[in-house]
Amino acid sequence: MTCQPIIWADRTLKIIDQTLLPTELVWVELPSVTTVWDAIKQLQVRGAPAIGICAAFGVLVGLVARKPENLAAAQESVSESARYLATSRPTAVNLFWALERMEGVAGALPATTTPQAFFERLEQEALTILAEDLETGLSIGRFGAHLVHEGAGVLTHCNAGSLATGGHGTALSVLYQAHAQGRRFRVYADETRPLLQGARLTAWELQRAGIDTTLICDNAAAQVMREGKIDLIIVGADRVAANGDTANKIGTYGVAVLAEAHGIPLYVAAPVSTLDPALADGDQIPIEERGGEEVTGGFGKVTAPAGIKVYNPAFDVTPASLIAGIITECGVVTPPYEGSLLQIFRNTRKT
Numbered sequence: 001m002t003c004q005p006i007i008w009a010d011r012t013l014k015i016i017d018q019t020l021l022p023t024e025l026v027w028v029e030l031p032s033v034t035t036v037w038d039a040i041k042q043l044q045v046r047g048a049p050a051i052g053i054c055a056a057f058g059v060l061v062g063l064v065a066r067k068p069e070n071l072a073a074a075q076e077s078v079s080e081s082a083r084y085l086a087t088s089r090p091t092a093v094n095l096f097w098a099l100e101r102m103e104g105v106a107g108a109l110p111a112t113t114t115p116q117a118f119f120e121r122l123e124q125e126a127l128t129i130l131a132e133d134l135e136t137g138l139s140i141g142r143f144g145a146h147l148v149h150e151g152a153g154v155l156t157h158c159n160a161g162s163l164a165t166g167g168h169g170t171a172l173s174v175l176y177q178a179h180a181q182g183r184r185f186r187v188y189a190d191e192t193r194p195l196l197q198g199a200r201l202t203a204w205e206l207q208r209a210g211i212d213t214t215l216i217c218d219n220a221a222a223q224v225m226r227e228g229k230i231d232l233i234i235v236g237a238d239r240v241a242a243n244g245d246t247a248n249k250i251g252t253y254g255v256a257v258l259a260e261a262h263g264i265p266l267y268v269a270a271p272v273s274t275l276d277p278a279l280a281d282g283d284q285i286p287i288e289e290r291g292g293e294e295v296t297g298g299f300g301k302v303t304a305p306a307g308i309k310v311y312n313p314a315f316d317v318t319p320a321s322l323i324a325g326i327i328t329e330c331g332v333v334t335p336p337y338e339g340s341l342l343q344i345f346r347n348t349r350k351t
């Protein structure tokens with residue numbers, strides 16, 4: 001039982017407001033490019049693939065609002081929206097990938113294109129990005145499902161599920177497929193401080209799907225591994241460098257170090273749109289730093305003294321040496337990653 005968090009219908013963009021989950025399932029309309037930017041920034045929509053999809057539709061929202069009268073004005077609207085939306089969050093490369101794709105299509109249309117035809121072609125591209133993501137999620141799940149054995153204990157961090165994508169997830173797609181294949185296994189979901197994507201979103205999704213799920217505090221992961229409860233770790237990714245170094249939600253690197261200490265394989269599930277072959281290694285991945293209030297009072301309760309200094313990086317980089325494999329829609333890539341990731345990227349790149 002997966003869900004689609006982003007809907008485009010009648011030239012209107014709607015998303016599930018993920019900041020309200022798990023207590024409220026509320027759809028909100030994003031009527032302007034500014035509201036799309038805010039929704040991405042405030043994590044109403046989040047997760048690398050979902051951010052890219054939402055931004056692609058955000059470009060359409062800009063066109064609907066501006067109603068350009070000729071091709072030049074339509075192209076300018078797309079460029080302006082893309083430039084602006086690209087400033088919302090820095091780490092997930094899917095955002096830039098989707099916006100570049102929209103701009104590429106806009107820039108390649110012939111001079112005779114009418115504003116109506118322009119809009120329809122751009123709309124088709126955004127819908128294709130969404131449709132491809134749905135297909136991609138299923139493929140990742142199919143390629144990774146065999147890793148989840150009968151009776152296994154699986155740990156995941158943050159949310160790489162339906163909510164983080166067009167609808168099927170990446171890391172959680174693997175679990176959904178294994179579940180659909182009839183295997184019984186237990187999932188341990190890290191709550192994922194400071195914004196609790198694991199507790200609020202992953203636990204919600206997996207429970208709805210009828211998968212045996214146990215929520216743990218992030219700092220319980222070592223003990224749970226030591227108790228022998230974890231056989232496999234699967235996480236998502238926000239950006240994978242050419243050498244396999246992977247940026248994902250803050251805390252993933254720590255989980256990976258623990259996994260190595262306990263001899264547990266850690267797999268990354270990520271679509272090709274999350275690969276960034278332009279970056280040789282993870283040191284070059286921009287890490288978003290978010291406001292200290294997320295740490296000192298994220299859910300309305302003050303939990304630290306006023307004026308305390310806070311450092312709040314939203315992502316970290318797990319070195320490729322700690323990753324047993326990267327599950328993509330083209331198959332499971334194992335070390336060494338250089339070359340094979342680049343090859344997959346070249347073979348599948350659509351634009």
Ligand code: MRU
Nearest residue numbers: 046047048158160164236237249
């Ligand atoms: O800050 P978020 O919630 O956008 O972070 C999301 C993650 O880190 C996910 O694990 C990642 O985007 C993979 S989503 C399939």
